[in-house]
Amino acid sequence: MSGPRRVHDMGGLDAGPVCQDGHAQEPWEKRMDAIRMLCGKRGLLRTDEMRRNIEDLGPGVYDRLSYYERWCAAVTNVLLQKNVVTVDELGRKMTEVEQRWTKARKS
Amino acid sequence: MDEGAEVVNAQFGIGDTVRVRRAYPPGHVRAPYFTRGKTGVVDAIAGAYRNPEELAYGRYEGKALPLYRVLFRQSDLWPDYDGPDGDTTIVDVYENWLEAAEGGQG
Numbered sequence: 197m198s199g200p201r202r203v204h205d206m207g208g209l210d211a212g213p214v215c216q217d218g219h220a221q222e223p224w225e226k227r228m229d230a231i232r233m234l235c236g237k238r239g240l241l242r243t244d245e246m247r248r249n250i251e252d253l254g255p256g257v258y259d260r261l262s263y264y265e266r267w268c269a270a271v272t273n274v275l276l277q278k279n280v281v282t283v284d285e286l287g288r289k290m291t292e293v294e295q296r297w298t299k300a301r302k303s
Numbered sequence: 304m305d306e307g308a309e310v311v312n313a314q315f316g317i318g319d320t321v322r323v324r325r326a327y328p329p330g331h332v333r334a335p336y337f338t339r340g341k342t343g344v345v346d347a348i349a350g351a352y353r354n355p356e357e358l359a360y361g362r363y364e365g366k367a368l369p370l371y372r373v374l375f376r377q378s379d380l381w382p383d384y385d386g387p388d389g390d391t392t393i394v395d396v397y398e399n400w401l402e403a404a405e406g407g408q409g
Contacts, residue, residue, distance in 0.1 A: 198325075200327055205332070205335060208336075244331065244358035244359040245359055245361060247331065248330070
């Protein structure tokens with residue numbers, strides 16, 4: 197008898213080879229790391245909350261996202277849950293950043 | 304990073320036979336799936352820490368739980384294990400996931 201197994205709890209399952217190539221972090225990944233650290237220092241986020249929110253991405257999304265993409269999704273969800281940001285604020289900011297980025301690429 | 308608190312009133316001691324509860328709740332669970340329902344022996348007490356299954360939901364209060372290093376025989380964990388009989392592995396398990404067990408294997 198056993199029960200449901202969650203996507204991240206994969207000890208003993210065949211996961212294929214581990215890629216051991218080192219790679220440099222992208223600037224956004226370093227920023228993501230800094231944001232997560234600052235949220236911790238402000239008492240907004242603990243490691244276990246990060247883990248829960250990453251696990252809760254669920255099968256598919258959990259598998260598809262890269263390491264720091266998972267962090268980004270988890271930190272975003274925690275900040276929404278704790279009323280630090282609203283969905284509306286986030287949406288408007290994302291549009292603003294995207295427009296700034298598009299403009300910069302054209303010039 | 305949390306430092307472990309002093310362990311008080313530990314329910315189990317080194318050498319005790321324990322079984323990981325065979326439970327499958329939803330949510331953030333720290334006892335690995337492959338240990339559930341399995342029997343091992345307490346190898347060490349790693350300290351006492353607040354329950355990560357509560358911290359995960361923003362509940363930062365609560366008393367520290369003893370954290371045990373539990374030694375399992377590989378052949379008990381994996382039905383098709385074909386390595387040497389003496390192979391073992393150690394898994395950290397919080398006290399709320401353990402129950403007393405007889406010396407036999409579960």
